Amino acid sequence: MTIDETYTAPFVLAKFKSPNPDAKTIIFYQHYDTVPADNDQPWTDEPFRLTVRKGYMYGRGVDDDKGHITARLTALRKYIREVGDLPVNITFMMEGAEESASTDLEKYLEKYRDDLLPADLLVWEQGNRNSKGQLEITGGNKGIITFDLSVESADVDIHSKFGAVIESASWYLLNAISSMRDDQGRILIDGIYDKVIQPNEREMDLIETYAIENADSLRKIYGLKLPILESDRRDFLKTYYFEPALSIEGISTGYQGQGVKTILPAQAKAKMEMRLVPGLTPEYVLERIKAHLKKKDSTVLR
CATH class of the missing domain: 3.30.70.360 (Alpha-Beta Plaits)
Incomplete structure (x- = not known):
């Protein structure tokens, strides 16, 4: 494991090797920082003290992104203990400034490019279930x-x-x-919209078929008091995604x-x-x- 404190926040590389010399390599991108816990917010629990209620954990970062780091490392440990050798190489790449627009991440990536470039797959920081409880695969951010x-x-x-x-x-x-x-x-x-790449028909068809976001659901989830900026569903999805x-x-x-x-x-x-x-x-x-x-x-x- 490497912990590099050269720039704004420490950068962590943790490698788990497969004995197979031809094994593929997966990188898990993570971040361990969180957005600030403003003192003027009505917190039910102390933000930086982990609290468990009715089987759920509450605390700053349990979802974004410390909880996902813990879940993936726990799954990895369980696999090694119960199955044995890994079939693939796994690298955890963790930064500490994601919530500050990933300050200096590019410098770290350049510094460790030889460790990262041979990877076959990069997996984003977390996975989500939508409001219907379905697992989603995100195509981009x-x-x-x-x-x-x-x-x-x-x-x-x-x-x-x-x-x-x-x-x-x-x-x-x-x-x-x-x-x-x-x-x-x-x-x-x-000049802003001049450079925007418009979605093609296949992309629009995909989001119209599978996306579940809509104006009514946002009003309900967030208790919106102001009007939604786009009411037509197709325009809503196009604006939201593209x-x-x-x-x-x-x-x-x-x-x-x-x-x-x-x-x-x-x-x-x-x-x-x-x-x-x-x-x-x-x-x-x-x-x-x-x-x-x-x-x-x-x-x-x-």
Whole structure:
């Protein structure tokens, strides 16, 4: 086993060899990090303390992705103990920055390319059952690019009596974000859809036949209060599976305490992401985002 701590988070390679010199090699990709457990969330249990209730385990990462690491290693140990030698070589490749857009993963992959390239199969981090309890085989995942936007409109917060003549960082940022997407979810950044590879008829037939996602099920599962962006089933599936999406992960600006504070905030920040589909690269998308925002004003919006 190799544990490499060169970059942002340790990278782990664990190899289980078959005695067969001609054995195929399977790589299991995993990640051991989780998304942050925000303190303002109403947690039933301590997020980073494993809790078992009615036969189910609760805790940060039991599904994504520590539970799957444990399940696969347990299955491997059981096979070796009860059956013996492995018929294939198995390599576990684990990173610790998946939830941060896999920072530095590319560097680790390049460093260990000779260990990884001979593999015959790469298996993703987890398997799922859909809402009907059926096992699903996923043919691909959307990519992602994350970025921060920030505005500094003045040296200090200003009294809101000047709101009729002075722009605040809050409004400036919100207007910039609004310029990037319309109210139906369509991205307004020039050049984004030009590169998107459209699904062929076979791909559309497959998702219309087998996909179970629909507007009603999402409303029920998540208790949605706002309208679904696509109501027609074919358009819903095409948009969900084959089109990019621009999302706001969080916005921070102005006074958030008790009562009222009559100010024009001098600072505003937003965390953003875009989900990528075939045809879009992170480099191209970031270039288009910068070009779009530069049309507004690059001196205060970064």
